Amino acid sequence: MGQEHSEIVICMGSSCFSRGNKQALGIIKKYLKERGLEDIVLFRGSHCFGECEKGPVLLLNYQKHTQVTPDKVTDLLDAYFSGS
Numbered sequence: 001m002g003q004e005h006s007e008i009v010i011c012m013g014s015s016c017f018s019r020g021n022k023q024a025l026g027i028i029k030k031y032l033k034e035r036g037l038e039d040i041v042l043f044r045g046s047h048c049f050g051e052c053e054k055g056p057v058l059l060l061n062y063q064k065h066t067q068v069t070p071d072k073v074t075d076l077l078d079a080y081f082s083g084s
């Protein structure tokens, strides 16, 4: 999977935010910065996706990932950006 034109959208709704996306936000920012991906990956927050019970939720290139707790974020990004 290519790294260009990637987009990460993190749910900033109150449920996801309090259940882990507050921490995930910092983890993702740091991840992109450390790997020099800030210029090619659009990273933004979103309002509630309406799937709070499956949260924390984030979108990785339009693909929805649920129950992405902070301890799973790095593995998810590694899998995506390593092309596996």
Ligand code: FES
Binding pocket: 011, 012, 013, 014, 015, 016, 017, 047, 048, 049, 050, 051, 052, 053, 055, 056, 057
């Ligand atoms: S707060 Fe994230 S889906 Fe509702």
